[in-house]
Amino acid sequence: MSELLSIEGLGISFGGVKAVHDVSFKVKPGEIVSVIGPNGAGKTTLFNMISGIYRPETGRVVLNGEDVTGMEPHLLARRGMSRTFQNLQIFQSMTVLENAITGYHLQESGSVLADLFNLPASRRRAREAEAGARRLLERVGLERAAEREAGNLSYGSLKRLEIARALALGPKVLLLDEPAAGCNAVETEEIDHLIAEVAASGVAILLVEHDMKMVMRISNHIVVLDHGEKIAEGDPATVSRNPAVIAAYLGAEAEAEHADG
Numbered sequence: 001m002s003e004l005l006s007i008e009g010l011g012i013s014f015g016g017v018k019a020v021h022d023v024s025f026k027v028k029p030g031e032i033v034s035v036i037g038p039n040g041a042g043k044t045t046l047f048n049m050i051s052g053i054y055r056p057e058t059g060r061v062v063l064n065g066e067d068v069t070g071m072e073p074h075l076l077a078r079r080g081m082s083r084t085f086q087n088l089q090i091f092q093s094m095t096v097l098e099n100a101i102t103g104y105h106l107q108e109s110g111s112v113l114a115d116l117f118n119l120p121a122s123r124r125r126a127r128e129a130e131a132g133a134r135r136l137l138e139r140v141g142l143e144r145a146a147e148r149e150a151g152n153l154s155y156g157s158l159k160r161l162e163i164a165r166a167l168a169l170g171p172k173v174l175l176l177d178e179p180a181a182g183c184n185a186v187e188t189e190e191i192d193h194l195i196a197e198v199a200a201s202g203v204a205i206l207l208v209e210h211d212m213k214m215v216m217r218i219s220n221h222i223v224v225l226d227h228g229e230k231i232a233e234g235d236p237a238t239v240s241r242n243p244a245v246i247a248a249y250l251g252a253e254a255e256a257e258h259a260d261g
């Protein structure tokens with residue numbers, strides 16, 4: 001099958017320093033592609049360019065055949081690209097269900113007046129969003145926690161809630177920024193299963209993750225960045241044997257030790 005997301009020569013500099021330089025790769029439906037690399041390699045910057053938070057200085061982002069370079073995140077969401085963030089974006093004092101419902105807000109257009117007057121169309125939309133949110137919570141295993149305050153959930157459950165919310169608009173491409181960060185081994189495994197299940201439903205998944213075991217377990221394809229450049233790509237076995245990849249990680253460890261004195 002042909003690619004859903006095509007990253008073509010993306011680059012951006014900050015204060016003259018090339019944070020990402022000429023990075024290209026493709027993601028197909030149902031595929032899990034991970035971006036890895038030592039700290040400061042440019043992973044988050046790359047994600048921010050793909051998801052419309054930064055406008056790249058060079059290159060293109062092509063989603064389902066359409067050039068969407070620099071398009072704002074809410075417009076990307078309507079075209080089928082959703083993302084989660086490294087830091088949780090959950091409303092802690094709202095219920096789990098209410099948090100899931102917020103995922104549907106991007107779908108609504110020009111409904112402010114209708115909402116003000118509580119018109120039938122607006123009531124119908126609210127009912128549909130709630131039904132959809134309950135289905136999503138079931139999909140991520142949180143249906144029994146629907147009425148609980150989100151702030152009381154375990155960290156792993158919060159991460160799953162965030163994925164549920166990103167699934168609200170039925171994305172074709174899902175970008176996950178460190179979905180297992182801060183999770184214990186059991187929670188990480190639950191997130192593994194969830195990501196695999198979402199991919200199996202045909203969604204293209206792009207992942208940034210520091211947990212190498214998880215990356216090696218679930219990725220079909222891995223893209224390795226170092227100092228903003230793509231230094232390798234391939235399946236997990238090939239990438240983990242690549243001398244340039246091993247050198248980049250060892251080099252980063254040596255730099256960190258040096259910095260620690």
Ligand SMILES: Nc1ncnc2c1ncn2[C@@H]1O[C@H](COP(=O)(O)OP(=O)(O)OP(=O)(O)O)[C@@H](O)[C@H]1O
Binds near residue numbers: 037040042
């Ligand atoms: N908004 C910014 N302004 C200036 N420099 C930035 C900005 N964002 C990132 N950088 C720099 O760009 C480079 C890449 O950073 P980035 O955060 O993308 O790396 P990363 O691979 O995501 O790192 P980590 O694994 O630590 O999250 C770093 O040198 C960083 O200091």
